[in-house]
Amino acid sequence: MNTEQCPHIVVLGAGFGGLTFCQTFRHAEARITVIDRQNHHLFQPLLYQVATAGLSAPEIAQPIRSILSDQPNVRVLMDEVREIRLGERAVVLRDRPEPVGYDYLIIALGGVTTYFGHPEWEALAPGLKSLEDAVRIRRRVLLAFERAEMEPDPAVQRRLMTIVVVGGGPTGVELAGAFSELSRNVLRTDFRRIDPTRARVVLIEASPVVLSNFPKDLGENATQTLREMGVEVHTSAKVKALSEGRVELDTGEVIEAETVLWAAGVGANPLTRTLGVAVDRAGRIQAAPDCSLPGHPEAFAIGDLVSLVQEDGRPVPGVSPAAMQMARHVARLIEQDLASPGGVPAAERPPFRYWDKGSMATIGRSAAVAYLRDFHLTGMTAWFAWLLVHLLFLIGFRNKLAVFLQWTYSYFTYKRGARIISGVRPGPP
Numbered sequence: 001m002n003t004e005q006c007p008h009i010v011v012l013g014a015g016f017g018g019l020t021f022c023q024t025f026r027h028a029e030a031r032i033t034v035i036d037r038q039n040h041h042l043f044q045p046l047l048y049q050v051a052t053a054g055l056s057a058p059e060i061a062q063p064i065r066s067i068l069s070d071q072p073n074v075r076v077l078m079d080e081v082r083e084i085r086l087g088e089r090a091v092v093l094r095d096r097p098e099p100v101g102y103d104y105l106i107i108a109l110g111g112v113t114t115y116f117g118h119p120e121w122e123a124l125a126p127g128l129k130s131l132e133d134a135v136r137i138r139r140r141v142l143l144a145f146e147r148a149e150m151e152p153d154p155a156v157q158r159r160l161m162t163i164v165v166v167g168g169g170p171t172g173v174e175l176a177g178a179f180s181e182l183s184r185n186v187l188r189t190d191f192r193r194i195d196p197t198r199a200r201v202v203l204i205e206a207s208p209v210v211l212s213n214f215p216k217d218l219g220e221n222a223t224q225t226l227r228e229m230g231v232e233v234h235t236s237a238k239v240k241a242l243s244e245g246r247v248e249l250d251t252g253e254v255i256e257a258e259t260v261l262w263a264a265g266v267g268a269n270p271l272t273r274t275l276g277v278a279v280d281r282a283g284r285i286q287a288a289p290d291c292s293l294p295g296h297p298e299a300f301a302i303g304d305l306v307s308l309v310q311e312d313g314r315p316v317p318g319v320s321p322a323a324m325q326m327a328r329h330v331a332r333l334i335e336q337d338l339a340s341p342g343g344v345p346a347a348e349r350p351p352f353r354y355w356d357k358g359s360m361a362t363i364g365r366s367a368a369v370a371y372l373r374d375f376h377l378t379g380m381t382a383w384f385a386w387l388l389v390h391l392l393f394l395i396g397f398r399n400k401l402a403v404f405l406q407w408t409y410s411y412f413t414y415k416r417g418a419r420i421i422s423g424v425r426p427g428p429p
């Protein structure tokens with residue numbers, strides 16, 4: 001059979017959702033085209049460790065082509081999606097003159113950092129969504145310590161050695177804890193004129209407690225652990241204004257900081273607002289129960305850019321396990337559709353049901369919180385569980401081995417090996 005006549009499935013994005021679909025879908029007479037603007041799949045849960053010098057970029061990323069090399073029906077295009085034409089069943093790319101047609105479409109483009117109506121803050125407080133973001137943040141922090149070593153003014157030194165993290169979700173908590181350990185344990189003997197243990201790490205959260213999507217007792221435990229590590233935790237506080245080296249809170253407090261990082265909000269890819277379908281305030285597509293787009297049963301949305309409420313009234317969270325489960329659900333739907341003469345009517349498709357296996361967040365060395373169904377874990381037990389889960393889900397044996405060895409080395413030596421500053425000359429970042 002001519003492959004050009006086979007049903008064509010286009011997958012936009014090779015994150016957890018898009019990649020899981022490609023690995024799960026099984027149909028001999030279908031071809032898949034994966035489109036991503038990067039050539040690699042990124043294990044985003046460990047991205048903060050690249051930003052805090054715990055791991056290097058290649059240890060948490062794997063080439064998409066390498067991952068899918070054993071699937072001859074899958075083609076990979078490294079390109080950027082510019083437009084999705086649902087009516088024409090076509091996708092317009094940046095570097096390809098002709099639109100890519102499809103029979104089925106999987107939109108898995110993920111989310112972007114949102115600044116709650118203040119896009120001008122992006123240049124002052126970068127988010128953490130890509131390897132480039134992580135390397136840029138790491139460079140900025142390490143350069144700030146280098147500049148502090150040469151700075152004679154104590155007030156300027158304090159500003160250079162102050163890191164503010166906005167947002168007390170898992171990413172914010174993990175960043176704050178890791179930066180505290182970096183300054184107090186890793187860098188403490190590396191400098192002669194400054195004392196890195198006196199660096200100031202500030203975590204700002206608008207809710208009354210950090211990790212507000214976790215059970216209350218775990219959020220309180222995380223707050224207490226962070227404070228014991230030297231992190232200043234400001235809850236029930238919002239950023240009122242941002243300027244270069246200065247954070248103003250709605251409580252009236254002003255923090256002078258060289259490094260400000262944003263981990264407070266996630267919105268959908270801006271392309272969702274151009275589709276002509278209903279979206280929520282964050283731009284997430286209000287999908288049908290089976291993850292399809294209303295009025296377009298051949299098009300599906302999965303992952304961070306979906307707003308989906310289950311039959312029990314609970315929303316599906318924007319986390320990687322949910323994206324992977326959505327991908328498997330959609331793969332089964334399309335397989336059934338292709339196996340049925342005339343296809344399966346959209347009204348007869350089973351709805352997506354999310355199985356919540358729990359959540360976890362690491363805070364620092366031997367400290368984490370986790371809830372797994374009915375079990376609430378803290379401290380060393382939660383930390384070991386976090387280590388095991390992340391090693392299991394990390395793609396590629398080489399990456400698993402490299403990360404395991406790096407973690408082991410860091411644990412016993414209190415050192416981190418990814419502290420090279422490259423790409424810039426000493427001076428302001």
